[in-house]
Amino acid sequence: MEPGDLNLVLLGVTAVLIAAVAAVRLSTRAGLPTLLIYLGLGLVIGESGIGLDFEDAEMAQLLGTVALAMILAEGGFTTDWKVIRPVATLAGVLATVGVAISVVVTSGLVYLVLDVDLRTAIVLGAVASSTDAAAVFAVLRRMPIRGRLRATVEAESGFNDPPVIILVTVVTSAAWYDAGAAGILGQVAYQLVAGVLVGYLVARAGVWLLARSALPASGLYPIATLAIAFLAFAIGGVLGASAIMSIYVAGLTLGNAALPHRQTTQSFAEGLAWLAQIGLFVMLGMLASPARLLDALPWAIVVGGALTLIARPLSVALCSLPFRVPLREQVFISWAGLRGAVPIVLATIPLSVGLPGAERIFDVVFLLVVLFTLIQGPTLPFLARATGAAHEESPRELAVESAPLEGLGATLLQFSVPAGSKIAGVEVAELRLPHGSAVSLLLRDDEIFAPSPSTVLRCGDHVLIAAPREQRNAIEDRLDAVSRNGRLAGWYADLPTGPKEPTRRLAHGSLRHAGRGPDRGDLAS
Structure with a gap:
């Protein structure tokens, strides 16, 4: 690469970053999640806009996974365990049993209405059923939501990514033919349990080390802390556990420990999470082809409607029965299950393995995320007030x-x-x-x-x-x-x-x- 080409690349990257940062203010005023603007930036930069061609689904999946890991690490780090502990069981049930119900109901409706094969129906149902941590964190943390409800939705969005990622990976692989239902469930259970253990143990060892280390510069503490989180991610992957679950649990453990220079680390992690979100959504926007999206619109409406209006409310209602969650809170939890980067990243898995109809699956999921985020995001503040989920903002906690x-x-x-x-x-x-x-x-x-x-x-x-x-x-x-x-x-x-x-x-x-x-x-x- 010539020096002039490098300068042009840097010019383009910095221009996108500046536009993305400015878009945060714009989205806040308009009441829209920033992910829509970032996806729009990607479409503008892509083949149908400026003309930058990006069709590498495997690269998108790899980079998307790393970006999701950073987002989940920051989400766990900034989550107060004292707030999340009372709702951890409910969030865990929603993230496992609730997701399973959503997948079954959505896949069944898609199979009947769209007349697709069972494998495609399950992939569509699974990809769409996962709520997105990046979208949930970005939207709910700008709203004065009661702590218990916000903790429930945030914890569910952090916990439910790993089981869906495992399910989609298994269904799109050769295991679809070789492993039965029991085998798939066994793989999911092992990866989740092992992921939790790896994340916790690595983070606790890291806390012990950081508490006894006096590094020569305060800026080294954030680097060391995030390195520990990604160490859990890597070890989890090597051991065949859920790497995404490992890094989320590691972030949660580190964030609730007595770490040196905690506020500096939190600010550093927040900045990297924003960078990961910007890069992730812009990249996914570049991967989409606007020329194909119109044909996918009817499918997106069917899948999104089946999930948002039938499967998600039903799963929340059934999972809430043992916990006696009031109906108003069930309505808010159901509507606050936003979709975002995770479903689109998951939709790159069928593309990367060459699954038949993979392009249609990606287009449907991309359009579904855009359409239903446009509907759910702006209406969420109104619903929060109507259901009593909102509260008056309290003074900031002592940091x-x-x-x-x-x-x-x-x-x-x-x-x-x-x-x-x-x-x-x-x-x-x-x-x-x-x-x-x-x-x-x-x-x-x-x-x-x-x-x-x-x-x-x-x-x-x-x-x-x-x-x-x-x-x-x-x-x-x-x-x-x-x-x-x-x-x-x-x-x-x-x-x-x-x-x-x-x-x-x-x-x-x-x-x-x-x-x-x-x-x-x-x-x-």
Whole structure:
């Protein structure tokens, strides 16, 4: 490649990236998911637009899988396990039993209405039945959705990709002829269970290593963290497990652990996830052929309608029965099951293996994603309000970042007091941090000083705490409690006060630390 050609390539790539970043603002104002704009960019760049020819389905599948891995890693990393834990069972059932019901119902309707062979019907039903993590994360995290509902839909979208990927891979391979239903189910079960175990074990080992490493630059921590997540992805693939499940579980485990420079890592992962989304959707748009899409429109309407209006609501209703989910919440969960990159990437699998009718399958899925995203995305905020899924936005949570001090057995924690936090107005002494910890420095209005015990914290203050390494979790729990409840945090029995400070309820209802007499900080303890 000549230097001039390289410059032209860089010019084109940077122009697409700038346009894609600008499109985020446009899509937010218009209430449309950004994936539609990115797909549109791909169509404009492709053979029917500027004329850049891209027809390598195998390359699209490979790059698409890596991009999905990055998106799922970031999605897991930014998911709070405390929020997702109460709904993990429901989300797991939706992601397995629910997807199975959707595949069976959609495939059956497609087989009857479109008069296709059983294999094609199953591929179409399976490809379309998976909700998309990238689309769900991008849309729901811009909306004030109640934590339990948002966690359910997000967890389902993260969990249901692996079983569908496994199913489509098996059905489009020689195993369709060699393995029976029991064999296919056995492969799915093994890959899911092994994927969970690999992701968790690799991430826990990574957490142990990062917590005891003082790297020379803070920018190395995000790189190391994501390397651990992709190590789980690679090991899962080598062992024949679900690599996608491995990296999602690894991201979830890493994101809920006490990592150094957590906020820096989160920002870095978010940026890479955006880059993965942009590249993924633009590439998939380039792979599509607008000249063929019109012929696929009736099929797309049949498959999408069968899934969205019949199969998805039925699967959600049946899976929700043991959990007594209210009907309104079932309606929201059903409608919030957005489609996006995952179905289109899955549709490249039949193309890459040369399955008969593979081009028609890809065109149908591509058009289905565009049409039903145009319908579901803009109407989701209205439905959230109508079903009571929406809530008033609450103040931002307190974000605590830490860095280990190698050789001292200590750590530095820093946080900023966000607007609306009840930690504003609390004196330093009233934080009642664990023994051995101290508020060392405070940055306020561009002035750095060492606060006294009576210094009152304000919104916008940047606070630096020095503490023994083993006190880190207790400090974060304590700061979170005070941020949500102010100096009366200790009166709430359900809030943690740290493992070093057991509490007991007194007869008059207040809480005091065992072994300590009353002092000026009792109200905050």
